[in-house]
Amino acid sequence: MSTRTAIVLLTRDLRVHDHPALATTCAAFDRVVPLYVLDPTLADRSPNRTRFLHQSLAALREALRGLGGDLVVRHGDPVAETLRVAREVGAEGVALSADVSRYASRRERRLRAECERQRLAVKTFPGLTVVDPGDLRPGGGDHYRVFSPYHRAWSGRAWREELAPPRRVTLPDGVTAGPLPDPPPGESPDAAVGGEDVARRRLKQWLPTLPDYDDLHDDMVGDGTSRLSPYLRWGCLSPLTVANAAGDRGSPFVRQVCWRDFYYQVTAGFPEISTKAYRRGATEDWRYDDDALDAWTRGRTGVPIVDAGMRQMRAEGWMHNRARLITAGFLTKSLGLDWRPGVAVFFRWLLDGDVANNSGNWQWVAGTGNDSRPYRGFNPIRQAERYDPHGGYVRRWVPELAGVDGKAVHQPWRLPDELRRTLDYPPPLTAPGAEPVWLR
Known part of the structure; x- marks a missing residue:
């Protein structure tokens, strides 16, 4: 009986807890390659985020090694490098977490096209939001444009089950993990440190203050916010884990998690969100100084x-x-x-x-x-x-x-x-x- 091998292409999901793509693939295949490709197209946009990313990759490698596997790291075009690794290990398919940005959507389309030529399966999984961006749609539209009705639909939606880490991650024989780059210095001297272990400690330490969140989160000097946003941005924490830990779906904090989901479904419907006015008829009489x-x-x-x-x-x-x-x-x-x-x-x-x-x-x-x-x-x-x-x-x-x-x-x-x-x-x-x- 032959062993079955698959790749999990990691992007903004740098964790092992509640990782649907990783957990499902490890349960279905004998050998799994957790792969991260350092993409030069995305490099050097923010020294701060680059440092946080590299710290998070180092933490993820340690976590995967604790499960018997490793983080395989490559440099270059993520589609080309994924196909190259797939050929090296004889993979049957590629799994990845669905994303909504214009660049991520283009990357997924390219990956699907190249994998189809190579007769490789591609499957996307949830994990970057609590509720998938396409799961909630208003009547007569592809996404919600106003938050309040979205929040009502989101609050009443059944959430997926939170997943435990894989029991074991087994790499194919002979695959080279590849070195991680040293974290650059960044530009902000007091920036938070990246990584899933740091994120989970931060969540645990902050949760006792949650009952006071509504009173404290706008107190600027008191700094009563969770500061979990960098860890959610890089997927060091699952947003479902955070929402479940907070408990009450109607709480002010969980409402903020819902706002995050709201903008993901807006971006899925309007990929030009960083460059073009979203609101029809918006007046843009700006000056430049x-x-x-x-x-x-x-x-x-x-x-x-x-x-x-x-x-x-x-x-x-x-x-x-x-x-x-x-x-x-x-x-x-x-x-x-x-x-x-x-x-x-x-x-x-x-x-x-x-x-x-x-x-x-x-x-x-x-x-x-x-x-x-x-x-x-x-x-x-x-x-x-x-x-x-x-x-x-x-x-x-x-x-x-x-x-x-x-x-x-x-x-x-x-x-x-x-x-x-x-x-x-x-x-x-x-x-x-x-x-x-x-x-x-």
Whole structure:
């Protein structure tokens, strides 16, 4: 009786727990090759994410070795390298987790076409979301455009069963695992470390605070958010595992997990989400100012809450969600600058930057996306006074203002001239032609 061999092509699913493609393939085949191809097309887009990726691959290799297998690593075009490994090991087919970005969809189509020529089977599995992007469809449409009805359908949907890791992973004889590259230094000195083991520890440590999530997640200085988003972005944690651990489907935290699924199904239906306005008839009367964009990127706008958020992102490769709304709103609604360069800046720095959530949330803030109130604005001072009432978040990330007392830290331009001149801090950046209400 001949042994049967298959490949599991790993992309953004760097774990062994609740991994449908890996678990199902290991149960059905005698020999399985867990394969990751370092794709030069995706390289160097973000030093922070590259470091996190390489750390996560090292952790995955250790986990697979603990199950008797290994992580097989190749460099090059993922389709060509997958076919090359398939020929080397005599594989019958390839399994992978379904993804929704334009690049991922093109990669899957190319893989299917090449495998068909080689008479290899290709099967995709769930795992990047709680509910598959194509599983929920409104009447008369291919995807939900508004969150509330999607949330209702999502909450009532039966979820798939969470899967244990494979009992054993057995590689074919003679296959070379290949070396992992050393993690690069990245750009953010305080960035989180990647890997499934770190992710699962983080989830376990954070869960006791979950009952207070609704009260704490907008407290910018308290930092009560889960910080699990980088691990979800790279699949170091299954989103189903996270949602199940949280328990109540109606809880505010699980609602945030649902928002993540929502943008995945939007992106599946609208792959241009990073480059084209989603909302039909959206007004895009943007201006372009390289100096203003640079000041925003560096956290030198002169608006403390905005600068604090941008500096946190540069230091940690992560930004508090409320700060993301404030900084994105300032760029688009206060300065009138195009949202697409903002998307690119976030993509460069954020460990959790992905097409669906980064671009979907930017479009929501800019008024070109799924927001039912596209003309809403985010007054940065009101936001600061509400969510950082004592200025602790600003003082942490904008040390030039550390000695400013009370709420004055949010409006340093109102300080006495003598004191203001001692601060190494710029005046507030504004769009030409009109003084913002929050400056008066």
